[in-house]
Amino acid sequence: QVQLQESGPGLVKPSQTLSLTCTVSSGSISSGNYYWSWIRQPAGKGLEWIGRIYTSGSTNYNPSLNSRVTISLDTSKKQFSLKLSSVTAADTAVYYCAREAPSTGNWYFDLWGRGTLVTVSS
């Protein structure tokens, strides 16, 4: 059973860069027809898709965050990472990593990490 686990600092200062890593417990992160994604959720609010990276390394980012977001793969460590620059208090949220998988033309987030709370505060 593949599992995802987020890791990274729980506190980031304003204007700095938020960095999180998601470790995939088994299988290859660079093969298969999957998107490796980041999604966040401010306290008491809904889900916001941040972006994704395909197994080939191609990326898509939410335009609302585009200029601040970078998602990358480290296949040797079975990890993918999120960097969000110039953070403000509005970036405080639980951050989830998730796998998006296909089935007969449909795509869905079938695996999720448990989520990690990142607080932006001085």
Next chain:
Amino acid sequence: EIVMTQSPATLSVSPGERATLSCRASQSVSSDLAWYQQKPGQAPRLLIYGASTRATGIPARFSGSGSGTQFTLTISSLQSEDFAVYYCQQYNTWLRTFGQGTKVEIK
């Protein structure tokens, strides 16, 4: 960006009763719609994809319908473990978007 709008924001239902949740897309997403359930402190769990296909292990009391811009999630007879927040999500465009959620609470 396709905006997903869910209604109502909160639904109060008694155990054993039927719950009907709605999701509207700002433009057609065909049947490229999924539903997720989220309980406090947990990650979302996939319930439905393709607007009406139940994910593996999801009980038959959960059903989805709709296409284009209007979708419905129905829980036929609410169990105690079904009280949670439900999100719809479209995957018709590469920019994935979620609804704001419907909280199903005990009446």
